[in-house]
Amino acid sequence: MAGQSPLLIGFSARIYTPGTPGIHVDGVWTRTLHYLEQSVANWVLGGGAVALMIPAVTADSVVTRRDLNLRHYADALDGLVLQGGNDVAPETYGQTPLHPDWHGDRVRDLYEIELVDAFVSAGKPVFGICRGLQLLNVMYGGTLVQDIPTQRPTARAHRDSSNYERHFHDVEILPGTRLAQLYGGLARATVNSIHHQAIEKLAPAFVVEARCPDDGTVEAVRHSGDAWISAVQWHPEFHVPGDPATFDDSRLLADFLAAARERKR
Template sequence: MSRPPLIGISARIYFPNTPVADLGGVFTRTLHYLEQSVAHWVLGGRALAVMIPAIESEGMIARSEMSLAEYASHLDGLVLQGGNDIAPESYGETPLRPEWSGDRIRDRYEIDLFETFVAAGKPVLGICRGCQLINVALGGTLYQDIPTQAPSSVRHLHLQQYDQQFHEMAIVPGTHLSALYPGVHTATINSIHHQAVKDLGRDLTVEARAQPDGLVEAIRWNGPSYVFGMQWHPEFMAQQVSHATQLDGSPVLSDFLSACLRRRG
C-alpha cells in the first residue's frame, strides 16, 4: 500500500509576556505549537500530520537559511490553522485599535509557506485565520473588526461560548463546495472570529456566505493548484454534533487529501 498523505501544518506562535512569563520555565520562551484538535482532524483522514516551525531573524538561524522548498518537496499538502489576528500591515493598512495589531511575524512566515507550496503545486487548506491568510497572500484585504466595519445581526464571535457559537451559512450553487455537499443549500457552522474577508484576493471565488449578513465564509483559488479556505472550524465540530443541520467537515477533508494524493501521483 502507498504511504498515507504527509500533511504540513503551520505553527501557532506563543510569545512570552507578563504576567504569563512570571510562571517561569517554558513560558519564558517563544513556543511553536500545534492545536490537538487540528492534528486529530487531519489524522482522522488517515493522514500524517507534521508541524512546520517558523524561523525569524531573532532566532538562532536566519530566515535565509530555511529552505521552505524542502518542506514543500517532501510534504503532500499544507494546512494553515487558526489563531491570532492577521496584522493590518500585511494587507496595507494600519490597526484601527492597538488590540487588532495581529501577529506580523506569523503572517510573514505563513505567506512564505503559502507561496512556496503553491509554487510547488501542492494543495493548501486554510481554517479560519488560514482562510483570511490565503486572501491576504493573494492581495485581498480584511475587515479588522466585523462589529465596527461591517455591523451585522449575526454574531461571529462570542468569547464565552467560543466553539459553541453557531450561525447559518449558504453554499453558493455551482461551486466545488456545493458538489461536495449535494442537496445542501444551507448549513450550521461554528464561528470564532472578529475579522473577515473584505476585498477578495486575485483569482479567488466565494463558495459560501454567512446568513443573513453575506460575509464570506469560504473561498477557492481559480489557479492551477488546489487552494481552499473556510472561515469555520471543522476540527471543533468533528468532536460533537450540537445542531441537526451542522456541517460535516469530512467531505472537505477527504477532498483535500484526495487532491494531495493526486498531486503526489
C-alpha cells in the same frame, strides 16, 4: 488504501511570543513557542494522514532565514494546512491597526506567505482555516475587516468568547461551486464561528463558496486558477463526529487529501 504510504500533511505553526497578556511568565512561557493545536492535528489524522508542524524562523531564532528553506518542506510533504490563531496584521494588507488589540502577527504573516508560495509552486494543495482563509485572501491581493462589530455594526455576532466553538450560525453554500458539488447541492448548513475579522475585498484569484446569509460575510473561498487552494472561515476540527445539527466537514478533508494523493501519484 492498503499498500500506500500515508500522506504527509504539513501545518503552519501557531506562534506564542513571551509577554502575551494573561500567560504566566515562568518556565516555558519565557520562551517563544511554535505549536500545533491538538484538534486540528486529530482532524487530519482521522483522514489517515500524518500531521507534521513546520517551524517558523523568528527574530530571536538561533537559526536565520537563510538557514531554513521552506521549499524543502514543500518538496517533502504532500499538502499544507494553515491553522487558525492570531489576527493577520493590517500592515500585511496595506492598512494600520484601528485599535492596538488588532495589531496581529506580522512575523507569522510573512512566514505563512512564504510557506504557501513554496507549496503552491510545488503543485501541492493548501487548505486554510479561519485565520488561514484571511491570510490567503490578503496574500493574493484582498483586504480584511479589522473588527466586524466596529466596522460592520449591523452584522450578526461572529464570535462569542464565552461559548467559543459552541457558538454557531448558518452558512449559505453557493450553487455551482465545488463545495456545493461535494455536498450534493446542500444549500445551507450550521457551522461554528470564532472570528472577529473577515474578508472585506475578495482577492481577484478567489471565488466565494459560502456566505453567512444574515449579513453576507464570506465563509468559504476557493482559488479559481490551477492552484489547489481552499479555505473556510469556520473550524472544521471542532465538529463533533456524528452531530447531525452541525456541518460535517469530513468531505472537505477527503477532497483536500484526494488532491494531495493525486499530486503524490
